[in-house]
Amino acid sequence: MSIYYYLAAFLFCLGLLGTIFKKDLISILLCLELMMSGVALLFILFSKSTGFLGAQLMVIFTMIISACEVAIGLSLIIALYRKKQTIYTDDIKIITE
Amino acid sequence: MAIDIFLTIITVIFALMLVFSKRTVVSAFALLMTLLTLALIYFQLGSIFLSAVQVLINAGAIAILFVFVMMLINLEQFQNNREKSKIKLVISTFTMLVVLGVLALVINNNIETLSVNNLTDNSMNALFSKLFSTYFLPFEMATVLLLAAIVACIVITTHEKQLVEEETELHKMEPKL
Amino acid sequence: MEFASFVVFVIIACTLSAVLLGISSLLGQKRKIIRENDIYESGVNAVGSASRQYDIKFYLTAILFLLFDVEIVFLLPWVLAYKDSPNHDFMLGGFIFFMAIMLVGYIFIINSKALKWEE
Amino acid sequence: MFEMMIEILIKTVVILGLPLGALPLIIHVERRGAAFMQKRLGPNRVGPFGLFQPLADVAKFMFKEEVHPAHVRPFFYTAAPMIALIVAILPLACIPVAAPFEAFGRTIFPEVFRSDMGIFFAFAASALGSYGILLAGWGSNNKYSMLGALRACAQMVSYELSLSTSVVAMIFVFSTNDIHVMVAAQQGYWFNFIPKWGFFMQPVAAMLFLVGIFAESNRLPFDLAEGESEIVAGYHLEYSSMKFALFFMAEYIHMIALSTLFIIMFFGGYNLLPGLELIADKIPLPIALFQVASLVVKIALMVWFFVWVRWTLPRFRYDKLMDLGWERLLPIGIANLIVTVLFVYFRN
Incomplete structure (x- = not known):
């Protein structure tokens, strides 16, 4: 069971790397989802090691929050794509128009 | 112990594939496989309900949403000149x-x-009785959050043309009042 | 124990599909002529890339499915915990509130004609 | 350890062998049934009553050349049929074919994946079904198959909602997730001639689930995504020999898995008629085999029902189809759930 702690930390950091490193918005959202799953795994491990059952419930709520986040994030990406025909972070640097 | 290492290696492989893959659809597919192997890990850790919810919500709805959006936005035109x-x-x-x-x-x-594993009883009804006794408020607030997400998604994606029509209808009604 | 049997089951399912594909690629004739990429004889040559702009309704159905699926899956603990919960009125009150908010969201979808396909 | 491996292998072979073995028979029943309804003969040349015709089809699929169109995305093009088949087989892992029986000195649970969340796992695994279709549409890289894949997935996704409301209603009535407890709860009779099946407890949920099965497995009248007259056979347009057969098998196995779920929840699972509980709770092996046979008989009836509906109902138009899913079935499902909760609350 102790290897899963390292796995959770690794997933979180890999997601962090992905969000910084990736170019287009959908991949950034994918890596954010990876970070969320790392956190969820950590919650379950803590609920197992401390015996506090509320941590597993927190996993359900993190899933709900990640579902809402993905829903709204992808809607924004769609709206951005319809307006600017691109989802690459380099082309969306101008705030004004 | 061997199963732990086996599952960790699979998850790490798919996570690396997710981050370091050239094409976005391959990374979406890698995300689906990571979420499925995480569901296996949850089951192996003993929380059965969470692995079922993980399969249904994360792997069954969110990952499909990613592939849907990828089909809507064709990414091929961006691929080469970046x-x-x-x-x-x-x-x-x-x-x-x-x-x-x-x-x-x-x-x-x-x-x-x-x-050390000092979780006394990992059964589902212990989990649910705790959910509905101490954590009843988040259970209710979750639906409000989802309602806000529904409204936001519809308003963002429906084109302005539709909203403009509603305004014109309002103007038309006014002279009659 | 059932974990091992599930993993064995998945492995057998994967090997089954791989074997089926493998057999057919072995047995099938190999006619490596370049003709394969032209269209079937009566077809029209494919024009433009496949992923052009598709209707937004597909995406909206998937997004609304996600949000409602989360709500219905959230009902499952309630349904399982109802039988042995201390007082039923408390649970029922929570259920009514939960369903009211869900119905508000649902009525919003129907009124906003977000999923109307015909126009 | 060695004996456990033997048991796992036997269970997997039985649970995988039943649908895969029955597949040629089901295809044959479908073609003969269709012929019977249209007053024609159907395949009866190959072997007695044409029983070897499906085997000939399988052999044909084996030997046909693997046409690999050039404009196709190779990885997803070959991965999609395999994913479709694996995802279609997954729900079978959680469905038991008989009650836990006594054999070789200990109780054996007849399903591969023993957990007290049987129904929920089977349903979650069938929620993954739209993945093979999406990747097939994306892999074959032409407008028709992409549009077909999007349509098929949007339809499966929106009918899954009403399906899950009816599953939640049934779990509420039986207040358990475990399949064995659910089937045991359906023993006995009301006024000693109506069997205590889920169908008579929750007729609305049964109807919803039935419609959901047709929509989920893309069967007529909901097979708009792959209807030949609609968009040229939808997502499996670019697929030729064995890959097309894999899609075909995936659809049938998905249909069998969902209809076994339907039988378990609404028609008393593997007990033929609720008279069997007279036997002691320790079920010996022959009774278990009898239960497997009764489950197979029920599945056969369901398959015939599929064929029967396929050749009677016309195909829905796409917007009517989506309206039915969102504006008609979902409110009925939610209302049915609310009514059952209130009924159970005020009854005690």
């Missing part, structure tokens, strides 16, 4: 290594207390 800047790669790997080092250090220090 050069990867080396500095960004260096900075991101540096931050990742720092954060990973800190986390690994923290875990290493108290690995003994962390890896």
Whole structure:
């Protein structure tokens, strides 16, 4: 069971790397989802090691929050794509128009 | 113990495939496989309900949403003319290594207390009785959050043309009042 | 124990599909002529890339499915915990509130004609 | 350890062998049934009553050349049929074919994946079904198959909602997730001639689930995504020999898995008629085999029902189809759930 702690930390950091490193918005959202799953795994491990059952419930709520986040994030990406025909972070640097 | 290592290796492979793949659809597919192997890990850790919810919500709805959006936005036109800047790669790997080092250090220090399993009963009704006794308010607030997400998604994606029509209808009604 | 049997089951399912594909690629004739990429004889040559702009309704159905699926899956603990919960009125009150908010969201979808396909 | 491996292998072979073995028979029943309804003969040349015709089809699929169109995305093009088949087989892992029986000195649970969340796992695994279709549409890289894949997935996704409301209603009535407890709860009779099946407890949920099965497995009248007259056979347009057969098998196995779920929840699972509980709770092996046979008989009836509906109802238009899913079935499902909760609350 102790290897899963390292796995959770690794997933979180890999997601962090992905969000910084990736170019287009959908991949950034994918890596954010990876970070969320790392956190969820950590919650379950803590609920197992401390015996506090509320941590597993927190996993359900993190899933709900990640579902809402993905829903709204992808809607924004769609709206951005319809307006600017691109989802690459380099082309969306101008705030004004 | 062997199963733990086996599952960890599979998850790590799919996570690396997710981050370091050239095409976005391949990374979406890798995300689906990571979420499925995580569901297996949850089951192996004993929380059965969470692995079922993980399969249904994360792997069954969110990952499908990603592939849906990828089909809507054709990414092929961006693929070739994007050069990867080396500095960004260096900075991101540096931050990742720092954060990973800190986390690994923290875990290493108290690995003994962390890896002991003193969860008394991991059954579902213990989990649900706790959900509906102490955590009843978040259970209710979750629907309000989802309602806000529904409204936001519809308003963002329905085109302005539709909203403009509603305004014109309102103006038409006014003279009659 | 059932974990191992599930993993064995998945492995057998994967090997089954791989074997089926493998057999057919072995047995099938190999006619490596370049003709394969032209269209079937009566077809029209494919024009433009496949992923042009598709209707937004597909995406909206998937997004609304996700949000409602989360709500219905959230009902499952309630349904399982109802029988042995201390007082039923408390649970029922929560259920009514939960369903009211869900119906508000549902009525909003119907009124906003977000999923109307015909126009 | 060795004996456990033997048991796992036997269970997997039985649970995988039943649908895969019955597949040629089901295809044959479908073609003969269709012929019977249209007053024609159907395949009866190959072997007695044409029973070897499906085997000939399978052999044909084996030997046909693997046409690999050039404009196709190779990885997803070959991965999609395999994913479709694996995802279609997954729900079978959680469905038991008989009650836990006594054999070789200990109780054996007849399903591969023993957990007290049987129904929920089977349903979650069938929620993954739209993945093979999406990747097929994306892999074959032409407008028709992409549009077909999007349509098929949007339809499966929107009918899954009403399906899950009816599953939640049934779990509420039986207040358990475990399949064995659910089937045991359906023993006995009301006024000693109506069997205590889920169908008579929750007729609305049964109807919803039935419609959901047709929509989920893309069967007529909901097979708009792959209807030949609609968009040229939808997502499996670019697929030729064995890959097309894999899609075909995936659809049938998905249909069998969902109809076994339907039988378990609404028609008393593997007990033929609720008279069997007179036997002691320790079920010996022959009774278990009898239960497997009764489950197979029920599945056969369901398959015939599929064929029967396929050749009677016309195909829905796409917007009517989506309206039915969102504006008609979902409110009925939610209302049915609310009514059952209130009924159970005020009854005690």
